[in-house]
Amino acid sequence: MVRLYTEDDISAAIKDVAGGKSIHKAALYWGIPRSTLISRLHGRQSRRESKSAYQKLSPVQEKHLADWILAQEALGVAPTHTQTKELAQRVLTLHGNPMPLGKNWIGSFLRRHLALKTKRQRRIDSQRINGASTEAIKPENRHNMDEHGILEGQGGNGLVVGSSELRSIQQKQPGSRRWTTILECVSALGRAIPPLVIYKGKSVQEQWFPQALDEFKGWKFDASNKGWTNDEIAVKWLEDVFIPETAPNDPKDARLLILDGHGSHTTDDFMSLCYQNNIYLLFLPPHSSHVLQPLDVGVFAPMKAYYRKEIGFLTLLTDSAPIGKRNFLICYARARKKALSAQNIKGGWRGSGLWPVCVAKPLTSPLLLENSNRKQPQETTQVSAS
Secondary structure (H helix, E strand, O other): OOOOOOHHHHHHHHHHHHOOOOHHHHHHHHOOOHHHHHHHHOOOOOHHHHHHOOOOOOHHHHHHHHHHHHHHHHOOOOOOHHHHHHHHHHHHHHOOOOOOOOOOHHHHHHHHOHHHHHOOOOOOOHHHHOOOOHHHOOHHHEEEEEEEEEEOOOOOOOOOOOOOOOOOOOOOOOOOOOEEEEEEEEEOOOOEOOOEEEEEOOOOOHHHOOOOOHHHOOOEEEEEOOOOOOHHHHHHHHHHHHHHHOOOOOOOOOEEEEEOOOHHHOOHHHHHHHHHOOEEEEEOOOOOHHHHOHHHHHOHHHHHHHHHHHHHHHHHHHOOOOOHHHHHHHHHHHHHHHHOOHHHHHHHHHHHOEOOEOOHHHHOOHHHHHHHHHHOOOOOOOOOOO
16 A cells, blocks of 8 residues: 655654644544554654664764765765775774674665765755765865976076087986976865875885985975885875864865876775765866866966975085985975965965965966867968969
């Protein structure tokens, strides 16, 4: 038999009885079986409440997970079924319940949250995210993370003064050519958090660092075979740098992390940490960082220019002695101090249109217009004989 009444109808009937209406009249008016209304008046749980006792996650935990998934879907990177189940499993483990979820859990979870079930057919209306909208995230809690690479001994190809008899001059270059990756992160209010420096190697060596370390307070260092980030390093950065350094003043406030779509940012470990710490991820579209990434728009270009100058000064002062990792750190720290000014950071956010939010900014970027003009066929003028 199909039920034609809802939980709201039962609640209304119970309210009517409490207000003096008879059980018979209340049941008849709201279309509820008299026996059902009597049972509920005597404290029997609803079908949903009775089933919740058998759910591994509490209703509150499930709602938080569902809201996070909806917000991530609106940002363009909803977790897969496998990742959703993994997130739920980790929540259970954190709360002292190591029992594994059943193979049918994801299907039951989706049936309990119809908004998640319908999102596979069409985009979810932002009004249905129930308070999980990223529009409410404060500017101080909006962050952009990106990595950039630097050759330890890379100088510039700028103009120099020399003999008028030579068309060009072979300028001395520092000896080291090792690749080093740096992860930087900035907020919409112009604050930069300490970087993570990734060296090429099996492990970080003590002899790579200058004796005076005050200038590198809070910095983190790691190593990988190629000098690039990987899944493990990305999680370390999130756990050891981003989460503690960007903790909101109000623990209930959400954080937004804007970054590229690198595979290390979509792993189960990375997304699970974000979910547990109320962090929403926004992945930028491919090939758009030059106009949409605040660090690319306002910081990295001047930073590399300052770094080349510092390397050049050091080359002149030391008669082109090899730069090495110690001097690399010194030069990068000086360049970073100049480039990561609040003015440059805010300019990057403003220029990308990400804060204050302005869709027209990236669409009218000179870089975007320049690339667009290059793709357009050039007009030719034919001259005919008179």
